[in-house]
Amino acid sequence: MADLPPPSPPPAGLMSHDWAEGHRSGFASFVGRPNAGKSTLTNALVGTKVAITSDKPQTTRSVVRGIVHRDDAQLVLVDTPGLHRPRTLLGERLNDLVRTTWAEVDVVAVCFPADEKVGPGDRFIVTELAKVRRTVKVAVATKTDLATPEQIGQHLMDIERLGRETDTDWAEIVPVSAVAGDQVALLEDLLVAQMPEGPPLYPGGELTDTPDETLVGELVREAALDGVRDELPHSIAVVIEEMVPREGRPADRPLLDVHANLFVERDSQKGIVIGRKGARLQEVGTNARKQIEALLGTPVHLDLRVKVAKDWQRDPRQLRRLGF
Template identity: 65%
Template sequence: MTHRSGFACFVGRPNAGKSTLTNALVGQKVAITSGRPQTTRHVVRGIVHRDDAQLVLVDTPGLHRPRTLLGERLNDLVRDTLTEVDVVGFCLPANEKIGPGDRYIAEQLARLAPEGRAGTPVVAVVTKADLVPRGRLAEQLLAVDALGEWADVVPVSARDGYQVGELTEVLVGHLPEGPALYPDGELTDEPEQVMVAELVREAALEGVRDELPHSLAVVVDEIVEREEPARDGVPMLDVRVHMFVERDSQKAIVIGRGGARLRDVGTRARTEIEALLGARVFLDLHVKVAKDWQRDPKQLGRLGF
């Protein structure tokens, strides 16, 4: 039996459903999701294992017109990724009309072709199909088809599973023949510290004002196992995390009145972290102000961008 393996990159404007779709295809949470734009800030790899193929999904930050140095670096990250994959999935939500952001990305995809992406197929993926009636979905499919030259156009819903399997088949069909690239059962190659930081940031983004998502960065200082005996065979880990914002007013938002909001963030994040690490966790959260870090090259470097 022929075996295929390779990389597929999901690209699209912020909040187009890329991370949710990545999780749906992998069958487990490997990328954080949020209703806030620009939740994803680095490349996340999720791995789909099949008897006849191994599909490595690369979820990227939303491609957008940057307003800060951070935005420029995220766009550069997306462009670099596009030149290294076997197939590109261009995500466009079914419940929103095609706008300037979508046209901008279509133009960027076309411009990348002479720079080494020539011949790389682009699959237009119409996400969030469950949010619109069939007639509206048909209209969106026609609009997407007219937006550019696509290898395939596939409507999908990550929430209810509509055509998730079909999309996997389409993407696998564009992969080259080759052996598995990752061990069987491995679902992501993300370092644990990065995933822990992302889970904290996901919890912190719930229910906050529009200004905060862009200004919030999270760094894990350490993950240390306690020397005390494991309870019922489950070890205890001390996880120390710093959350960085750009202004004192944002720090107050994260902490909340009397620290209530920060405690809530810690409770929700700890549940996810314990499931990830398979251990009991004492989560130590600290909030600091790093003024205008999105525009400061030195601070961006210290925060991992």
């Protein structure tokens, strides 16, 4: 969970004189309280799944970059964890990651779900964001497919008022639905307009710079989060131990062996994840495998093991071991 690394250098042959005058490139970060639609919006703009989604709070734990390629621009989307009032060392580290990201990107887009009222959690985030003076701020009313036109209108006025009350100057306020595709292209245009002129930062066709092991681990965790009790999501971590092609397979029938450990904090949680006679874990494996195969484009054998790392969210040594 280190600071944002610098972008990859332009690929060979893509020198400064190769990009057209007026081309824009830069970084935008979606922020908001948990489950505000940040990851879904990232995936909609990129056009493929680069960030996991769930109805559980605190789904996103790593900074995932999605890359939008256009003839006139390259937009690099940074999907961060939801900023929240931390109760554990993990929570504190996730919040530190969010604040570091805010200071390093060109635009921060705050997501306010249109099916919920603007509340204390939103005010907390915007108040914190107001301390970052140089970064452009955009407000996005997400999930408009779940709200009536009257609700959306009131929501936009509430967002504008929150900006005034926190001394936050919104460069834009735009309603979107990532699920329905409403105004996603408009949001993209508005974000691009805020980017500085410059050459592409990544090679054409590259949709994310997140390592495959990280994406696979996130897909396993997404499958594990589906349908579990409210108190469990924070306690699940996934570590990919190994991803290797199966030896001796013919070239036209490859198979990738993926070995992953799911860590929970207590023995009782282990039982919940495994389920009766292993049924729950088997379902997690089936769902995760389908997503991994779609991501990597190859058949996968997924081996899942559930282990206990006692109170790992509060233990610095365990957090380092699990990659936080």
